[in-house]
Amino acid sequence: MSRQSTAEEIVAVCSRLYDRGLIAGQDGNVSVRLPSGHILVTPTGLSKVDVTPETIVELTPSGKQVTGGRGASSEVGMHLRIYRERPDVRAIVHAHPPVATAFGVVGRDFMDAVLPEVIFHLGRVPLVPFALPGTPALGDAMAPYLADHDAFLLASHGATTVGPTLQLAHQRMESLEHAARILHAAMQLGPVNRIRAEDVEALRRAREAARAGWDADAARTEVDEEDE
Numbered sequence: 001m002s003r004q005s006t007a008e009e010i011v012a013v014c015s016r017l018y019d020r021g022l023i024a025g026q027d028g029n030v031s032v033r034l035p036s037g038h039i040l041v042t043p044t045g046l047s048k049v050d051v052t053p054e055t056i057v058e059l060t061p062s063g064k065q066v067t068g069g070r071g072a073s074s075e076v077g078m079h080l081r082i083y084r085e086r087p088d089v090r091a092i093v094h095a096h097p098p099v100a101t102a103f104g105v106v107g108r109d110f111m112d113a114v115l116p117e118v119i120f121h122l123g124r125v126p127l128v129p130f131a132l133p134g135t136p137a138l139g140d141a142m143a144p145y146l147a148d149h150d151a152f153l154l155a156s157h158g159a160t161t162v163g164p165t166l167q168l169a170h171q172r173m174e175s176l177e178h179a180a181r182i183l184h185a186a187m188q189l190g191p192v193n194r195i196r197a198e199d200v201e202a203l204r205r206a207r208e209a210a211r212a213g214w215d216a217d218a219a220r221t222e223v224d225e226e227d228e
């Protein structure tokens with residue numbers, strides 16, 4: 001994948017987030033770490049459905065902007081912090097999915113083992129204490145959770161998902177909102193049942209086994225990018 005096709009992939013993910021109602025107005029931001037270490041990120045202040053490949057911003061690993069035009073997302077500090085602390089992460093999606101965010105507004109996390117897909121695709125989803133969006137405090141608030149999680153509910157704000165590919169980071173955001181809707185419906189119907197401990201263990205082992213495959217896929221994509 002070239003820089004151009006990566007920028008196009010970011011634009012496609014922005015459209016999909018918008019089409020599913022996971023962002024509205026100027027919400028959300030998406031980034032990818034290129035094999036060079038530079039980061040492509042959505043610009044600030046646009047409705048993400050209006051982002052084009054030409055408006056995508058390129059940054060050095062330390063956050064210096066190397067493209068002209070609009071500035072980078074106001075959440076770039078969070079993205080850079082995640083890339084610094086997670087060498088395995090190559091893509092980040094931040095959105096405001098309504099039902100998942102509502103869980104974050106009332107202070108509920110997704111740590112309970114209730115849905116197999118959540119355990120397999122997302123793992124445990126911690127609730128990161130509130131920190132002002134767009135400030136270094138947000139990265140600081142996420143820091144204790146970064147090493148061990150791939151999806152984060154941000155209290156009274158939204159959600160962030162990461163992955164070895166943009167495809168996986170985006171799927172995790174969709175899955176998080178879908179699971180939130182299911183859980184919300186289940187909670188109206190009656191007490192929520194937890195999955196048996198041995199089944200949870202089996203799902204966690206399956207997730208660890210699948211992780212090696214995800215990383216291998218991502219590494220193959222990077223080799224392709226370097227070949228171009």
Ligand code: 13P
Binds near residue numbers: 042043074133
């Ligand atoms: P940006 O347009 O600056 O990326 O901000 C959107 C957002 O969701 C802030 O949390």
